Each structure stands twice: as C-alpha cells, then as structure tokens.
Amino acid sequence: MNIKEKVRQMGIQAKKASRFLAVASSEQKNKALYAMARALRDHCKEILEANEKDLEEGRQAGLSYALLERLTLNEKRVEAMAVGLEEIAAFRDPVGEVLGMWSGQGGIRIGRVRVPLGVIGIIYESRPNVTADAAGLCLKAGNSVILRGGKEALHSNRVIAQVISEGATGAGVPEGAINIIDNPDREATMALMKMNDYLDVLIPRGGKGLKKAVQENATVPFIMTGMGNCHIFVDETADMEKAVPIILNAKTQRPSTCNSVETLLVHSNIASQFIPQAMAALHEKGVEIRGDKTVCALDAQALPATDEDWATEYSDLILAVKIAESLDEAINHIAAYSTGHSDAILTESYSNAQKFLNGVDSAAVYVNASTRFTDGGVFGFGAEIGISTQKLHARGPMGVEQLTSTKFIIYGNGQIRE
Template sequence: MSGLVEMGKRAQVAGLTLAQAKTQKKNEALLALAERLVANTAIILAANEKDLASAADNGVRDAMLDRLRLTAERVVDMAEGVKQVATLADPIGEVTHMWKNQADLTIGKQRVPLGVIGIIYESRPNVTVDAAVLCFKTGNATILRGGSEAFHSNIALVKIIRESLAASDFPADAVQILEDTSRETAQGLMKLNAYLDVLIPRGSARLIQAVLENATVPVIETGTGNCHVYIDKEAQQDMATKIIVNAKASRPSVCNAAETLLIHEDVARAFLPSIVAKLREENVEIRGDEQVAAIIPDIIAATESDWETEFADYILAIKIVPNDDAAIAHINKYGTKHSEAIVTDNYFTSQKFLQQVDAAAVYINASTRFTDGFEFGFGAEIGISTQKLHARGPMGLNELTSTKYIIYGEGQIRE
C-alpha cells in the first residue's frame, strides 16, 4: 500500500509537468514512442511469448490466446495508433467560453487535464499503449493495472514507454504500471483518492462491477449494451432489414450490437419472414414472443430474461408491439441506456422516439453500430460511458479533460 502512495505522489508531480507541456512537444514525444515501439519489437514479442506460454499452461481458450497474442504486425499497428494520436487536436488550453460577470470580472472556462487517471483492464496488451498515449496527449499522468495474464507484455511495453518519454524530456512517471497484480493492490488503487482523479475500468462486466463496488475514487463506468432496434409501422422494409441485420450480425460481440428487435404489429406479418431469413443467413438464432411464433413457427420462446440480456452473440430476441409508446416503454424498462434506433418515415414518430428514449445515443434510421469514438469523428476512443456523469457515450480526448475557471480582475473584492 505504501508503494501505491509513492506511485500516486510521483504521478501527481509528473501530472503537473504534463499539464504545462506544449502540444508540439507532446506530439514529438508520441512520434518518438511510435518509432521506439517498432524498434523494440523483438523485446515486446519475447515478453509476450512468456505470457502466451503460461496462458497455454493454464489451459486458456484459443479466443483468449488470440486477444493476448502480439505479432510484429500488431506492434506496427500499435505504433500507427500512437502516430495517429499525435495528429489529433490537443483539447488542453481551449477556453470553451468566456464572459463578464456583474462585478466586471472576466471569467473563462478552460480545458485542463484531469490529473492522474487510473486504468484497470484485462487481457489485450495493446490497451496499455492505447490508454497511456491518450492520457499523455491530454496532459494526464496514468497509473495502469493490467491483467496478470498479460503481465510480461505490459511490463515490457511500459518500460519502453517510460524510456521513450524520458528521452523526450518528459517525466517517466507520467506512465506507471502496478507490478503487483494482486487483488489487494487493485483494491488499494481503487481507494487512492488523494492522488487519483478518476478510475476507468476496461474489460468484463465482472471487472467493472468489482470496481464500482470497491472504488472510492470517481469511476467512469463503461460497458454493457442491451440495445434495441424498433421498426415502426411506417418503416421502409428494405431499410429496416438492412439496419437490423447490420445492428445484430455485423459484430455481435461488441456493446453497440442490437439484442432485441421491436416491431410494430401492423408490419410484423409482412416484414418478419424476410428479416428472419436474412438473419438466419448470418447464423442468428431467433427468440420471440407468442405473436412472433404465430408468424415464424420454428423459433425459441423468449423468456423475461431474454429481454434483459446482452447476448453478445448470434442471438436476437424479437417482440411485436402495438405502438411506439409500447416500444419506448420496453426500451426504457429493459435497455441499458447505450444505443437505441428507430426505423420510420414519420417525422413525429421519429422525434418522439428521439426525445423519449433515455440512452447515450438514439438513432433515427441508422444502425446502432455507429456508437464509437472513431465513427463519431472524435479520432480516438478511451471507452463508451454508460453513466450520465461527466461523459455519456463514446469518450474521446475531450472526455479526458476537466475544466478550470480563469478569472481576470482589476482589484475586485466581494461586497
């Protein structure tokens, strides 16, 4: 625990330097890091081999091994990602608005770094580089806590990052990693309020839940998406079909994929047979209520729990609804407030859905799959927030900043 406090102090000191760093100098450091990563490919892959070997010994599944595996190509991709962050606009220093108050003080709201950001994550070692450089670009110091399965890879990557930062005249302590991957130390990090400004967990629902339950440091919750597509009675069949197939089957494992299709009873009989046929071509299993079964007999009966579940798989629940109110009520009851879409030609129905559905991203006539920092044009993504505080939806560089009021006076005192 005293080790954590020391790390926290060093991060805070490094953060004060980072907060004052010029954009040009930060970008040069990022480009130098990209080069150094590629130049150290052999060292990175050797460390990764150790992780892969012990994972194989522990009988880790192939899919997990693939997430863990680094290759020369993946190191190049990592470096390209770092270069790309160097090209993004630096939000730090921006004064988002400025006004005079009644005492004639000029008050500006300026973007500043959050300070020290903790990241707790699992598996993929590229998160180490990704998180560190996004935080660095926004002038934040980072304390990383990766999963034990990627231990050697993460340590090797952080060593290269720290050497590179030092070579670019930045404090190496801008990026630190916990070398002790015990649960106790992770819990200590979650309570390091004196030094950490925010904690961002990235990984499984179980990891995020553990952080939410134990952290006293402010947390940004990321993750679960039980998303819906609602096909209105005034929807175009072709558009509706393309959107639900894309939302469900283009990448079912991600949080912006759809889990339930809601369809208006007036068009269910006409639309569902071809929609289900298309989904089955993509190997999607259909679960539906009795009304759906009356149209598509060979489906699995949906249970209450199906409406609540983020399948993250080739499974879609379908429910027929009598009107848009029922669709909106279903979404607000079962959804996780992530991404929700309506397909309709009707102006008033679209506006009602947009305003009444409570979610981070609400779509008219588009796939839920667009909820993503890169797709939104942010140029980066540190995660997708599913809470309402600080940031909601895809988080880019702006979401890694706080603000500070800067006040210009001429000797004013308060009456």
C-alpha cells in the same frame, strides 16, 4: 512493500508527474508520443516474445479461440499501435482552450479554460493494444495514467508499458507519467479504486461484473464504459428494404462489440410479414434467435426467450426478439432494459422518429441506421478511451477532450465583492 503501498507510491509519482504534464507544451507532449511510437517499433521483438508467453499460458488455461485471437500481437499489430500514437500526436491539443471569457463586476474578467483531469486510472480487459492507446490519449490530454490490464495479457502489457514509458522519459517526460500495475492480485485493483488522494478519475472498461465491483467499492470518481444492451425497434412504418440490412449489420458485423444490437423489438402490426423474412436472413448468418411467444410461432427455429434474455448483453451471434404493441411499449421496454448505450428506431414516420429520439434516454439514439456507428473514430473524435454509459461528465464515445476538466481563471485589478 505490500501491493497496497506499491500502488500508493505509484499514485504519488503519478500525481507529481501530472503537475509537469499539466503545464507541458503541445510540442513536449507530441515529442513524447513520437518517442513512444519509436520505442514500440524498436522493441517489437521483446513485445512479441512477452506476448508469446501470454498466449502459451492462455492456451494452457484453455482460453477460447476468440479470446486468444484478441490477445495475439504480431508485427503488423505492433506497427498499428505505433501509428496510433502518431495519430494521437497529430490531434489538436485540448488543454488550454479558452471556452469563453466575459466581464463581471467592476471590469473583472472571468474565463473558462480546459485543463487536464490529473491522474487517470484505467481498468481494461484482454486486448494489449489498449495499453499504448490509453497511455497515449491520457498523455495528449496532459494526464498521468495508471493502467491495470487483464491478467491474460500481463506479460505483453508489462513490456509495452515499460517500453513506452522509457520512450516518454527519454523525450523529457518525468517518470511516473505512465504506470502499470502488473500484479494480478485483486487487492491492487481495490487499492486503485480507493486512492482518492492521488487518483482524479477511474475509467473501468468492461462488463457487468466489473461495473458492480467498481460501484460497490470505488471511493474515487469513475466513468463506467462499455456496457451495451442495445435495441432496435422496427416501427410499423419501417422501410423493409433498409430494415433487414441494418439489423444484420448491427448484429453480425462484429458481434463482440458493445454497440452491437442485442434485442430486436418489432411492431405487432407488421410482425407476421416482417418476422419470417428478417429471421430467415439472420439464421442464414448463423444468428441464434430467442423470441417471445409470437416470434416463436412465426419462426420455427427460434428458441423461447426468458425474462433474463431482455437484460442480457450476449456479445455473440444471439438476438432476443420481442413483439411490441406500440411505440410507447417499445420505449418503455428500452427504459426498463437498456444499459443506455445505443438504441435505434427504424421508421418512415416523422412523428415516431422524433418521439423516439426524445423519449429514449441513451448515449446514442438512432433513426434508420445501424447501432454499430457509436464509436469515437466514426463520430469524428479520433481514437477513443471507451464509450461512457453514464450521464456525468462524458456520455457516449470519449476522446481526448473527455479526458479533460475545466477551471475558471479570473483577471482582476483589485476588485472586492460588494
């Protein structure tokens, strides 16, 4: 069987299983989640052996220390995956929630009820724990899932998916609910992107390259997640005591995350006072500064920024810094370069705070806080499947609820339309 046909068969099975899951009770789904957690613990040794193979191949391929670190599993991390599944089981079941019901013509009753999406495809990169998290979230919301992990984690993902899938089927879920494409060939991803008959939505988690590939090739509906060129604008009225710690946190607390700040905009009226002080604090934390002319004049260590820097998501200890003559200029810069993830203003001006909140069109818009808060757990949604940077369906952190759709249910008693 060629890859394309193999993915199609997977789609057929996943669709079939999704019809079971759509009407499964909360108890059935939770029982499966607990069984999946147990299966991870029971097969920890096999998972770690598979992970060792990935690490060995990664070392031979010369992967960076950071990538190898993300790839690494150990007993503690497998236990965390199991606990994650148990936490998902404890969430409220989103399916079946009635979001409203009202009366219409002749006493007809019209209601809106939350239902699963059906079959969800997820494309993700190196971290193997995503395999268990994503499968758990999809199952909780009554969906089948087709997983497509990064090739660096192929062995780990294959074993994790197999183990949790067996756990789930042992608890009564039909085969086909949890699937993994363990063929590193690009053709498999292409097949997934075009499988309109069996895939209800595709969630690609990743950077620019993946976004472009999906936009250009996908015929299925998709939700882009995880692109974060985030900004902080330091207004002329900003409280310096708060501003520097917020910027340091947003840049250095975990630079590889998509909600870290990438460009700092500083109001020109405070530049000469603020830039030296803030840059000194950033340099001390090992942050490389790429500044415009004024910034470079005020900070001898800064490198000159090019236009490309304003559009770059470094995901690293690098920060682009630019002077803005006004709040409007800052908002316009953000409109031009932001990926629409998380952008913040630091200000003590009520009017400027409101203007920024209204005028910046991003998933999360902040006043006087670190952009690092954009996260399903922090927002109170529990585990997240990703952070949507598009406007359709879900925007910002996506939890279990964002893995559902709704349908209208109509109770009649013989009504016809006049």
